[in-house]
Amino acid sequence: SWTPPSSWTPPSSANHPLLLITHDGSGAATGFVEADAEHPHLNVHDLGVTRGDGIFETYSIGRGHVQALDAHLDRFARSARMLDLPQPDLGVWRDAVLEIGRRLADHEEAWVRTILTRGIEGHDMLTGWAQGRPSPDYRRERTEGLSVALLDRGLRSDVAQTSPWLLAGAKTLSYAVNRAAVREAQRRGADDVVFVSTDGFLLEGPNSTVVLRRGDTLSTPPVDFGILPGTTQGDLFAAAPEWGLQAVMEPLTPDDLHAAEAAWIVSSVRHVTPIRAVDGVERPIDASLSAAWNGYLHARLS
Ligand code: PLP
Structure with missing residues (x-):
């Protein structure tokens, strides 16, 4: 015993x-x-x-x-x-x-x-x-949003093709690096992280997918950039027409994040969290779409 x-x-x-x-x-x-x-x-x-x-x-x-x-x-x-x-x-x-x-x-x-x-x-x-x-109570970050730090992941956006043994985009138990990145963000005064490739493209969070809205278009980085295919982003993109939005996967840069009308990190348990600041620079959030999406995700029966 x-x-x-x-x-x-x-x-x-x-x-x-x-x-x-x-x-x-x-x-x-x-x-x-x-x-x-x-x-x-x-x-x-x-x-x-x-x-x-x-x-x-x-x-x-x-x-x-x-x-x-x-x-x-x-x-x-x-x-x-x-x-x-x-x-x-x-x-x-x-x-x-x-x-x-x-x-x-x-x-x-x-x-x-x-x-x-x-x-x-x-x-x-x-x-x-x-x-x-x-689950913990995520209501506050879902409505008020989180600040993120952009952190260099040290991998190029073609890492999945050049070095598949690095397992970029696999959901492995080796998440110590992801946890370390969040601690680094906290040292910089931010709540969470958006990783950037060494060649300058947005990737993902340590446990979330990045989604931007520019006009009526949603975008997220391509999965072949060595990131996890997000199930939450997948459900939101499939339902995008319900909100009169179209959805695309495309290469995105930090400038795109700064310029987007709204940006989120999305994941299964926390659902949709607006990004309200990037590297200490405040940015607008879309409170009504965030609330609608969180309601939609919570109501899913499968
Ligand atoms: N990217 C990484 C590295 C993750 O660990 C996760 C989930 O934890 C996600 C993206 C988001 O995936 P999902 O929406 O399926 O939770």
Whole structure:
């Protein structure tokens, strides 16, 4: 049995369902079992921990409905391919994610995360789990917006073609760099980050997609710039005609961001957050479109 360290305080909420995905030696998922999230389950030799060698997805849940489920599962499979992991059995993962959604249906907003690691070093057995929690309250940033710092990612916009082993655009467990970038932004007095390529193009946030509005056109950077294909941006762009907008993927620069009538960082759990300042320079926000989009995203049933 596990004895918690004396410094350990149990989370205040009991609402964190955890399902461990079971695998056979060939890498095929065989099902899932319920587990207690307050107890340890990972082996210290797990490559997900010792090397960050694995993938994840985070899905939003609105009143029990897991949102953009297919797009997330597709991206989970895409990340697995990029890391040469066995293809996840999406039927098993889907059932686990939907089960977590049902367990959190009492919450207005919640999230579920799926994680797949290369498993325990020296063993041919993958490690996987799906875990959920109620979401924090994001109302303030959704309405007031956030300030961002533009940070050089140190990669060219063609990195996915020239150096695919850097895994740019895969959702890997190695997010220490993304966290470090946010700390650097905070040192500069900003809340969040928009990465820029060494050849001067806007890329993405550490956990968000950048969207600009110029006139009645929405734009976002191309996925082949080594960025993650955003599921939230995908849903907003598919629905753009509902707001009389057209949507394009195109190369964008910091000048485009400064000049845009409105700009956002968008992501599954935080939804739509207006960018209200860039490198300390205030810029306008589109409060009514932000509110409409957040309402739309929250109401999604799938
Ligand atoms: N880009 C990165 C690097 C991310 O980690 C995320 C999500 O966390 C996104 C973009 C936005 O993707 P989504 O809208 O699917 O959450």
